[in-house]
Amino acid sequence: MQTVVIKECENIKTPNVFTLDLSKKIVKDCIGCWSCWWKTPGRCIYKDLDEFYHQYIKADRAIYFPKITKGFVSGNLKTLFDRMIPLYLPYTTYATGESMHVPRYEKYPDIEFYYDGKFKNVAGRQIFVDYINRVFYQFYSKNITVKPIEEYIAEGGDKM
Structure with missing residues (x-):
């Protein structure tokens, strides 16, 4: 099982093929240029997340370890969510009864x-x-688990 890790917590480790450490990397803001859809489909003009995109789509699961501030994700993680738009097509579907982007890939982690x-x-x-x-x-993920980090550690997750 291939796993990618996206973390803001510095003292967590888990086996994975790729780690995006948001405690050390500031994600550039999306500028809304649409290049990821029209000029370079599936790729952002910034190229700073190219390896992340590649590993994320190949992964069976993505494990997030964010820090919560004032009841919400950090601005850096929210920006990452915004910048994940190249993983989807610019078209919308109403197949579920609501507006959603059409998936670009067959599976998502x-x-x-x-x-x-x-x-x-x-x-x-x-x-x-x-x-x-x-x-x-x-984002078309089939199985979604949201828990406090204490439960990850109690379930045998590693903390350095």
């Missing part, structure tokens, strides 16, 4: 999302979990 952070209340946590599920539903 399953998602394990282990967040590090607290929420003010249960409702805030539920809004966050719903948001993450919605993002990866729109």
